[in-house]
Amino acid sequence: MTEAAAPVPIAGVAMTAIGIAVVRVRETERDDRLYSDPFAHLFVDAAMPSFGARWDELSPLLDMFYEARTVAVRLVDDHVEAAVREGVRQIVILGAGLDTRAFRMDLPADTRFFELDLPETFAFKEPVLTRGGVTPRYERRVLPVDLRGDWAEALLAQGFRADEPTLWVDEGVLGYLLRPDARQVLATLTELSAPRSRFDIGNFAVDPNSGAYLVLRRLVSGADEVPREVAGLGSDIEQWLHEHGWDTTFQTWAEQAASVGRPDTNGGPETGNIVAIRR
Numbered sequence: 687m688t689e690a691a692a693p694v695p696i697a698g699v700a701m702t703a704i705g706i707a708v709v710r711v712r713e714t715e716r717d718d719r720l721y722s723d724p725f726a727h728l729f730v731d732a733a734m735p736s737f738g739a740r741w742d743e744l745s746p747l748l749d750m751f752y753e754a755r756t757v758a759v760r761l762v763d764d765h766v767e768a769a770v771r772e773g774v775r776q777i778v779i780l781g782a783g784l785d786t787r788a789f790r791m792d793l794p795a796d797t798r799f800f801e802l803d804l805p806e807t808f809a810f811k812e813p814v815l816t817r818g819g820v821t822p823r824y825e826r827r828v829l830p831v832d833l834r835g836d837w838a839e840a841l842l843a844q845g846f847r848a849d850e851p852t853l854w855v856d857e858g859v860l861g862y863l864l865r866p867d868a869r870q871v872l873a874t875l876t877e878l879s880a881p882r883s884r885f886d887i888g889n890f891a892v893d894p895n896s897g898a899y900l901v902l903r904r905l906v907s908g909a910d911e912v913p914r915e916v917a918g919l920g921s922d923i924e925q926w927l928h929e930h931g932w933d934t935t936f937q938t939w940a941e942q943a944a945s946v947g948r949p950d951t952n953g954g955p956e957t958g959n960i961v962a963i964r965r
Contacts, residue, residue: 693809694736700807703783704733705748706755706857710786713756720760720946725786728818729811757948758888761959762855763791765886769853770794774884776852778802778841780833780871781859784811788822798825800846802837803859805830833859834867838874851882851964858888861918868919869926876930876964883964887923889936889957924960932962 695701710726713719734741766777766787775797779785782801799822801808808830827844831837842848854875860868875885919926924934938958940950 693806694733695806695810700783700804700810701744702858703803703807703811704729704737705744705751706759707733707784708748709752709755710759712752713759718947720756720948721763723759723786723790725789725815725818725820726784728814728820729784732810732814753948757943757946758857760946761942762857762886763787765884765961766791766793766853766855769884770797772882774851774853774882776800776847776850777855778846778852778875779855779857780875781856783807783857783859785857788824788826789815789820791823793824795824798827798845800827800829800841800844802829802831802833802841804832833871834863838878841878846878848878849880851880851884852878854879854883854885856885856887861888863917865916865918865920868917872919872923872926873930876932879964881964885932885962885964887919887960887962889921889923889960927960927962931965933965934960934962936960 695703707726707729710721710723711730714722714724714726737744769777770793775794777787777797778800779787780802782803784807785801788799788801808828812828829837829840829844831840846852852875860871863871872885879885924936927934936958938955940958942959943950
């Protein structure tokens with residue numbers, strides 16, 4: 687299969703994975719880079735020929751979201767490293783997209799990754815990695831699933847241990863799910879989480895139906911109308927976590943951006959990250 691023939695995800699939520707890969711390529715090329723992803727360019731090079739004019743719609747959005755998204759990649763890297771320092775060896779990436787942490791991070795040899803995403807994402811991702819001669823540094827299980835369905839059984843069948851602490855990673859996919867579906871994902875992972883499991887949740891006080899966020903949602907959905915459905919986990923998610931066996935702490939986005947030496951591009955005292963630890 688040639689790169690041009692690869693099943694490139696140029697529509698729907700899967701398309702955003704290409705955008706994040708572009709962000710990682712741009713960051714890796716900087717002298718003051720926050721991280722290095724030597725594999726992101728494989729996805730971008732494979733995808734570009736298929737985008738055509740659609741790239742003209744996506745590219746301006748990448749410029750607007752670049753600083754926030756690249757800081758977010760670094761912060762997740764930091765969360766992974768913090769979790770493994772505390773003895774967590776089981777990492778589940780929800781909506782993994784074109785994530786390469788199982789290939790690029792320096793972690794204990796017994797770390798295990800479980801990547802969950804739509805079948806069309808992996809139909810593009812896995813052949814690109816194979817053609818690039820890239821192999822994971824750690825045990826890695828790929829699960830082509832829809833998070834709106836029953837994915838717990840598939841995860842357990844792939845060797846996930848519900849009696850071991852887990853780091854759950856979400857880099858934004860829950861924000862695209864309707865509120866009931868997003869909450870069900872959280873309920874499911876809560877059931878699967880042993881004590882000391884960790885889940886870091888972005889809390890962004892923005893209007894998803896205005897400005898660049900609306901343009902992005904329209905590009906992803908392919909619809910011109912303003913979405914009526916409420917998406918994401920909701921502003922009361924911290925209370926839900928407390929009621930369901932999690933302890934939480936909150937850090938503002940400004941504090942996190944300052945910790946890695948980048949400007950605060952999201953702002954506001956309610957915008958930041960909730961770190962949830964399973965009791």
